Amino acid sequence: GQNIDQPTEMTATEGAIVQINCTYQTSGFNGLFWYQQHAGEAPTFLSYNVLDGLEEKGRFSSFLSRSKGYSYLLLKELQMKDSASYLCAVPINSGNTPLVFGKGTRLSVIA
Amino acid sequence: DTAVSQTPKYLVTQMGNDKSIKCEQNLGHDTMYWYKQDSKKFLKIMFSYNNKELIINETVPNRFSPKSPDKAHLNLHINSLELGDSAVYFCASSQGTSGNTIYFGEGSWLTVV
Numbered sequence: 001g002q003n004i005d006q007p008t009e010m011t012a013t014e015g016a017i018v019q020i021n022c023t024y025q026t027s028g029f030n031g032l033f034w035y036q037q038h039a040g041e042a043p044t045f046l047s048y049n050v051l052d053g054l055e056e057k058g059r060f061s062s063f064l065s066r067s068k069g070y071s072y073l074l075l076k077e078l079q080m081k082d083s084a085s086y087l088c089a090v091p092i093n094s095g096n097t098p099l100v101f102g103k104g105t106r107l108s109v110i111a
Numbered sequence: 112d113t114a115v116s117q118t119p120k121y122l123v124t125q126m127g128n129d130k131s132i133k134c135e136q137n138l139g140h141d142t143m144y145w146y147k148q149d150s151k152k153f154l155k156i157m158f159s160y161n162n163k164e165l166i167i168n169e170t171v172p173n174r175f176s177p178k179s180p181d182k183a184h185l186n187l188h189i190n191s192l193e194l195g196d197s198a199v200y201f202c203a204s205s206q207g208t209s210g211n212t213i214y215f216g217e218g219s220w221l222t223v224v
Contacts, residue, residue, distance in 0.1 A: 041217070043201075085152060098146075098205075100156065106152075
């Protein structure tokens with residue numbers, strides 16, 4: 001089965017950089033996803049990593065280390081609108097979606 | 112155009128009632144899902160359908176019966192509603208079943224009183 005662990009809450013200042021960590025254990029690996037969910041809204045796709053290393057996409061980057069079962073989401077130049085929950089997810093097994101989600105990290109961006 | 116749409120968005124009903132939530136996707140995807148997000152915001156898979164066939168049922172009570180008339184639709188029917196069924200139910204879809212991005216509908220807020 002899958003086991004995903006991420007911090008429950010984080011607070012950061014507008015304009016700063018924040019790193020949200022995720023550790024996972026899976027019976028088979030087929031990539032790792034990050035989703036963003038604003039309060040009262042649906043989760044939206046941010047990034048997908050299947051190979052080790054850093055994937056950069058604008059202000060957001062995602063890193064993966066398969067050997068360590070570790071990923072992080074890096075948010076730069078934080079804006080108030082980045083206040084949301086960030087969900088780490090992996091496929092339910094090596095061959096299939098659906099995704100199994102972590103409990104999410106609620107990020108609060110303060111002035 | 113909404114890619115994954117579900118109705119109703121809000122539903123308040125009494126214990127013991129039967130209710131349905133409808134979902135449609137216009138992305139041409141062949142895999143659809145139902146997720147439940149409880150009050151602690153934990154998002155949990157309930158069902159997965161591929162080309163109208165059930166492929167995953169994550170130990171959901173049989174009061175929950177999904178129905179997929181075609182690969183663009185996956186409806187959720189819930190019998191004998193209980194207080195613990197109160198949650199947000201998200202429909203989602205993806206192309207294929209292997210490592211593909213899942214796209215979510217806007218959610219249906221179900222409150223059982």
